[in-house]
Amino acid sequence: xxxxxxRLADSIRAAAAARSPLRIRGGGxxxxxxxxxxxxxxxxxxxxxxxxxxxxELYATVRAxxxxxxxxxxxxxxxxxxxxxxxxFAPGGTVGGAVASGLAGPRRxxxxxxxxxxxxxxxxxxxxxDLFFGGQVMKNVAGYDVSRLMAGAMGTLGLILEVTLxxxxxxxxxxxxxxxxxxxxxxxxxxxxxxxxxPVSASAWSGGxxxxxxxxxxxxxxxxxxxxxxxxxxxxxxxxxxxGIRDHxxxxxxxxEPPWRISVPSTAAALPLPGDQxxxxxxxxxxxxxxxxxxxxxxxxxxxxxxxxxxxxxxxSVGVFHPxxxxxxxxxxxxxxxxxxxxxxxxxxxxxxF
Amino acid sequence: xxxxxxxxAFLRKAEVVARLRERLPRESVLFEEEDLRPWECDxxxxxxxxxxxxxxxxxxxEARHVLRVAHALEVPVVARGAGTGLSGGAYPIADGVLLSxxxxxxxxxxxxxARTARVQPGVRNLAISExxxxxxxxxxxxxxxxxxxxxxxxxxxxxxxxxxxxxGLTVNNVLRVRGLTVEGExxxxxxxxxxxxxxxxxxxxxxSEGMLAVVTEVTVKLVPKPETAxxxxxxxxxxxxxxxxxxxxxxxxxxxxxxxxxxxxxxRAVEEFVHAGYDLEAAAILLCESDGTPEEVEEEIxxxxxxxxxxxxxxxxxxxSEAERQRFWSGRKAAFPAVGRxxxxxxxxxxxxxxxxxxxxxxxxxxxxxxxGLRCPNVSPAGDGxxxxxxxxxxxxxxxxxxxxxFASEVLQKCIEVxxxxxxxxxxxxxxxxxxxVQFSPEELETFRRVKRAFDPKGxxxxxxxxxxxxxxxxxxxxxxxxxxxxxxxxPRF
Numbered sequence: 001x002x003x004x005x006x007r008l009a010d011s012i013r014a015a016a017a018a019r020s021p022l023r024i025r026g027g028g029x030x031x032x033x034x035x036x037x038x039x040x041x042x043x044x045x046x047x048x049x050x051x052x053x054x055x056x057e058l059y060a061t062v063r064a065x066x067x068x069x070x071x072x073x074x075x076x077x078x079x080x081x082x083x084x085x086x087x088x089f090a091p092g093g094t095v096g097g098a099v100a101s102g103l104a105g106p107r108r109x110x111x112x113x114x115x116x117x118x119x120x121x122x123x124x125x126x127x128x129x130d131l132f133f134g135g136q137v138m139k140n141v142a143g144y145d146v147s148r149l150m151a152g153a154m155g156t157l158g159l160i161l162e163v164t165l166x167x168x169x170x171x172x173x174x175x176x177x178x179x180x181x182x183x184x185x186x187x188x189x190x191x192x193x194x195x196x197x198x199p200v201s202a203s204a205w206s207g208g209x210x211x212x213x214x215x216x217x218x219x220x221x222x223x224x225x226x227x228x229x230x231x232x233x234x235x236x237x238x239x240x241x242x243x244g245i246r247d248h249x250x251x252x253x254x255x256x257e258p259p260w261r262i263s264v265p266s267t268a269a270a271l272p273l274p275g276d277q278x279x280x281x282x283x284x285x286x287x288x289x290x291x292x293x294x295x296x297x298x299x300x301x302x303x304x305x306x307x308x309x310x311x312x313x314x315x316x317s318v319g320v321f322h323p324x325x326x327x328x329x330x331x332x333x334x335x336x337x338x339x340x341x342x343x344x345x346x347x348x349x350x351x352x353x354f
Numbered sequence: 355x356x357x358x359x360x361x362x363a364f365l366r367k368a369e370v371v372a373r374l375r376e377r378l379p380r381e382s383v384l385f386e387e388e389d390l391r392p393w394e395c396d397x398x399x400x401x402x403x404x405x406x407x408x409x410x411x412x413x414x415x416e417a418r419h420v421l422r423v424a425h426a427l428e429v430p431v432v433a434r435g436a437g438t439g440l441s442g443g444a445y446p447i448a449d450g451v452l453l454s455x456x457x458x459x460x461x462x463x464x465x466x467x468a469r470t471a472r473v474q475p476g477v478r479n480l481a482i483s484e485x486x487x488x489x490x491x492x493x494x495x496x497x498x499x500x501x502x503x504x505x506x507x508x509x510x511x512x513x514x515x516x517x518x519x520x521x522g523l524t525v526n527n528v529l530r531v532r533g534l535t536v537e538g539e540x541x542x543x544x545x546x547x548x549x550x551x552x553x554x555x556x557x558x559x560x561x562s563e564g565m566l567a568v569v570t571e572v573t574v575k576l577v578p579k580p581e582t583a584x585x586x587x588x589x590x591x592x593x594x595x596x597x598x599x600x601x602x603x604x605x606x607x608x609x610x611x612x613x614x615x616x617x618x619x620x621x622r623a624v625e626e627f628v629h630a631g632y633d634l635e636a637a638a639i640l641l642c643e644s645d646g647t648p649e650e651v652e653e654e655i656x657x658x659x660x661x662x663x664x665x666x667x668x669x670x671x672x673x674x675s676e677a678e679r680q681r682f683w684s685g686r687k688a689a690f691p692a693v694g695r696x697x698x699x700x701x702x703x704x705x706x707x708x709x710x711x712x713x714x715x716x717x718x719x720x721x722x723x724x725x726x727g728l729r730c731p732n733v734s735p736a737g738d739g740x741x742x743x744x745x746x747x748x749x750x751x752x753x754x755x756x757x758x759x760x761f762a763s764e765v766l767q768k769c770i771e772v773x774x775x776x777x778x779x780x781x782x783x784x785x786x787x788x789x790x791x792v793q794f795s796p797e798e799l800e801t802f803r804r805v806k807r808a809f810d811p812k813g814x815x816x817x818x819x820x821x822x823x824x825x826x827x828x829x830x831x832x833x834x835x836x837x838x839x840x841x842x843x844x845x846p847r848f
Binding site for chain 1: 465466467468469470489490491511512514518519522523525526535539540541542543545546547548549550551552553554555557558560561562566578579580581601602604605607608609646647649650652653654706707708709710735738739740773774775776777778779780781782786790793794795797798799801802804805806807808809820821
């Protein structure tokens with residue numbers, strides 16, 4: 001066991017014995033996300049490095065403290081990528097943080113989310129036990145899928161030490177198109193395209209403008225451009241645009257109104273809420289900038305069959321994450337109590353009561 | 355019913371039956387020996403047990419009643435779909451309730467705009483794609499039993515199929531599961547949106563072999579049917595070279611829609627049966643499929659052909675029509691029945707290995723054939739590293755059965771050794787429960803038990819499957835030794 005791993009395990013054991021909360025943190029680029037930050041800092045950045053990467057196996061096993069940018073650069077050198085396009089928000093984010101937050105970027109609609117690319121984890125639970133789940137192979141149904149459970153658990157069930165992520169080849173060709181259309185038509189259009197074998201890999205609508213990205217074989221992208229119409233964007237400008245959407249540097253995210261992240265079925269009608277909206281993921285993700293009451297936002301999200309997260313800023317006392325149904329909340333508390341019996345790991349980061 | 359007053363188990367069964375009948379019609383609660391017999395096994399037919407009672411709820415309310423009764427009386431419950439599973443996941447319990455979801459087989463809705471279908475758990479996998487076909491959509495995971503297996507069972511086992519590499523497993527294609535906890539409480543996991551708040555309990559329940567919850571409704575993702583598909587069939591004169599060719603395809607940045615390998619014993623076994631035109635002199639053949647728009651497929655087939663040629667293929671054929679494509683695949687799909695013709699019994703394994711170790715593992719299997727004096731053709735979804743070696747044996751010969759089991763266990767342990775897993779898609783069930791002790795450490799197994807307790811503190815849902823007890827591992831003897839830790843230091847040794 002490396003010294004750094006030993007230090008992390010010892011910290012957890014000591015904290016568990018003292019029932020003293022720990023705040024797991026990588027680059028701290030997502031400190032804004034989630035409920036309260038409580039406890040002594042446990043920095044994962046000392047446990048870094050790519051453990052195993054073989055492009056022909058389509059996976060990379062990486063230590064949690066590895067900078068996300070370093071991993072993506074290493075994959076890029078071999079013509080591969082993290083297809084869930086994890087957001088960076090600020091420089092210095094780590095792979096562990098990207099997985100624990102469970103946040104995916106624009107390519108989510110076509111490629112899948114973080115959990116779809118998690119093949120295995122090595123983790124420390126709330127007792128400090130060093131555990132491996134899943135593995136490096138795509139098909140693996142031995143035991144419960146604890147590794148996928150760690151994606152998006154915000155570090156509340158364990159500290160991710162290493163994660164094996166499925167990687168994919170970068171698309172041979174990409175093109176970004178821009179079309180003028182109102183919200184209703186954009187929603188209808190995106191869902192119609194979604195039902196056809198078109199290589200749409202990202203979409204963003206705001207202020208009457210729909211931007212779509214096509215990715216795939218050169219022939220497929222060329223053919224789809226002809227079918228979709230619109231105006232093609234210069235490749236560099238397109239890359240900057242999608243990074244801006246991914247990392248929230250797009251002008252839409254500037255300003256004082258807190259951004260709500262509303263996840264709904266892609267076919268949900270335009271949400272009748274005050275404030276500006278940006279629609280991503282073929283209609284399945286709606287960003288809303290608003291000072292409106294949390295209840296109003298959550299009611300609209302629930303009615304549409306989804307949920308709303310107070311993504312950044314605002315009054316966190318309303319609950320950052322959508323309230324859970326009673327039976328589901330009970331399963332959450334039970335899992336937390338089983339895997340982190342002292343309740344020390346990122347306590348209250350996701351929901352105030354665990 | 356003849357009540358034998360001295361038989362407490364019998365009285366208990368009578369009570370279970372009476373309580374179930376409070377809400378379920380008479381014909382939906384089976385308890386007579388002759389009615390129970392057909393339920394004694396699933397696809398792993400070497401293991402048989404007549405269940406205590408079979409309950410056949412017609413809907414969620416009835417299923418809920420079954421769970422409430424079982425929970426109140428502390429009777430174990432084994433949920434079952436079509437019973438096609440190959441690992442004994444639905445193997446019954448003698449004094450338990452077998453909860454068949456076969457009557458809940460309605461397709462509740464197909465939403466072509468949202469590209470989703472909402473179905474009951476007893477709907478067959480293929481029936482979903484058939485219902486979606488008029489909209490140019492289909493449900494991607496296609497386990498080979500897809501004409502019979504149900505979506506509820508697919509969720510329980512996280513079923514795969516031949517197109518996983520490109521389209522994913524059940525866990526990647528299910529958006530939402532509505533289910534019942536062991537107490538009979540309704541839970542919604544996942545959502546018709548792309549994510550749900552809180553922990554990813556949908557991923558956790560998928561593949562949990564009916565041990566965490568009972569599925570009563572599933573929303574699946576549908577995907578547009580590719581406009582066209584073609585397959586390259588490449589021959590290799592060496593197994594190792596065929597394995598390297600698989601890696602070369604992936605290294606070239608190609609994600610085939612399907613990529614399968616059949617070795618010579620397998621092609622010879624099936625050719626007579628399907629007349630697919632396989633190269634019977636080749637040590638192995640690869641089937642490599644491309645799907646998409648005609649332009650895309652044309653381009654990709656060209657690249658695949660190039661890579662396979664450079665990887666040393668001795669012959670290459672590309673399907674020129676849909677009929678030919680189907681014919682090339684026919685041997686793969688008919689492999690099991692074909693093998694059934696050449697051997698009284700066969701045992702199908704399901705390990706997964708890193709692709710780069712394929713040649714090594716196939717050579718190991720070859721050595722095991724000699725060691726145990728049993729034949730073992732291989733049909734493998736090589737693209738995703740999954741292996742389905744078929745050990746041929748005669749079940750009437752007890753020694754052949756014993757050798758088969760040892761053969762299989764050695765191969766599974768080899769899979770773990772090369773960094774793979776004991777089960778890629780068939781599940782652990784009761785079949786591979788001993789090998790779980792080799793793959794996982796005592797602490798990891800304890801974590802699984804903790805997860806189980808979080809959902810089912812009394813251990814009533816499908817007990818005895820998937821996760822071995824501490825004592826079972828101690829008895830099995832072959833222990834997980836990883837990172838130099840001594841297994842089970844808490845147990846006495848002799």
